[in-house]
Amino acid sequence: MIEFAVGFFIVVGTLMSLFSSLGIIRLPDVYNRAHASTKSATLGILCILLGAFFYFFFTHAESSIRLLLGIVFVFLTAPVAGHLIIRSAHRSKVRLADISVRDDLQSHLDGRELRKK
Amino acid sequence: MFDRIMLLSMFLLTASTGIALYRVMKGPTVHDRILALDSIGYIVIGIVAVHSIMLDSRAYLETILLIGILAFLSTVALSKYMEGGIVIGTKSDD
Numbered sequence: 516m517i518e519f520a521v522g523f524f525i526v527v528g529t530l531m532s533l534f535s536s537l538g539i540i541r542l543p544d545v546y547n548r549a550h551a552s553t554k555s556a557t558l559g560i561l562c563i564l565l566g567a568f569f570y571f572f573f574t575h576a577e578s579s580i581r582l583l584l585g586i587v588f589v590f591l592t593a594p595v596a597g598h599l600i601i602r603s604a605h606r607s608k609v610r611l612a613d614i615s616v617r618d619d620l621q622s623h624l625d626g627r628e629l630r631k632k
Numbered sequence: 633m634f635d636r637i638m639l640l641s642m643f644l645l646t647a648s649t650g651i652a653l654y655r656v657m658k659g660p661t662v663h664d665r666i667l668a669l670d671s672i673g674y675i676v677i678g679i680v681a682v683h684s685i686m687l688d689s690r691a692y693l694e695t696i697l698l699i700g701i702l703a704f705l706s707t708v709a710l711s712k713y714m715e716g717g718i719v720i721g722t723k724s725d726d
Contacts, residue, residue, distance in 0.1 A: 522637045525682060529641035532675050536648035539655050539671060545663045548655075552671045560674045564696070567681040571690060582681075585696040589674065592704040596670055599708055603715035604663040 517573040524566030531559030543612035545604050553597030560589050638686045645679050666710045673703025 538551025568582040605620060652675065655668040677696050684692040 518634045521685070522634060525641050525685070526637060528678060529644045529682075532678060533644050533648045535671065536651040536675070539668055540651050545661060545667060548664060548667055552667050556671050556674045560678050563678040563681050567685055570685050574688075575690075577690075579690060579693055581693040581697060585677070585693075585700060588697065588700050588704075589677065592700070593674065596704055596707040596711075597667075599711045600663055600667050600670065603711040604661070606715050607663070609661050609663055 517569065521566045521570045524562050524569065528559040528562030528564075528566065531555045531562060535559065543614065545609055546601060546611065549597050549601050553593055557589060557593040560593075561586060564589070635686070638682055642679065642682050642686070645675055645682065649675050649679075662714055663711075666707060666714070669710075670703060670707045673699060673707075677703075 532555070535551050535555035538555065539548050542548050542551055564582055564586045568579060568586070571577055571579050571582070611618060649672055652668045652672050656665050656672070659665045659668060677699050680692055680695050680699065684690065
């Protein structure tokens, strides 16, 4: 029974990671790729680590604090890393894809510079 | 059955690492490469977790924390470097 639950978590996490990799390779520019990478990779890794935690909890009767720390750490740092990459990309003036319709951050920054002058 | 599920998910995680590695080699900008390397770091964490379930051993669980910290720090350092060229600065940028 517990093997069924662990297998479910592992398979869901694996499929999330696979779809995030497909998103990284298929989407048009770096901003869309960050959307695919950070969100679904985080959810997939959280599911895999939760499955591993349940496995060691129910077969060895030991709650592994290292896996819980890993879950908390990934949950805290993955969005921060994605935000840093995208802020750095926008500041180094990486162009948006041709099918993009608007750039709210650029218009916001332009308005702020106009107010400064 | 359980072993086959673990083997299948190991195969799929390795395949997604290869797909992200294609983006690392091809990516038009440096930020694409940083993003794909960050994603590879998280997938490797999952591979270590599945591997420790397959071997039924708790010896590899420190590696998860280690790889997580290394992936996060390398991502932060690379993106700060691409942004302004200063990794550790004294002046805070608004």
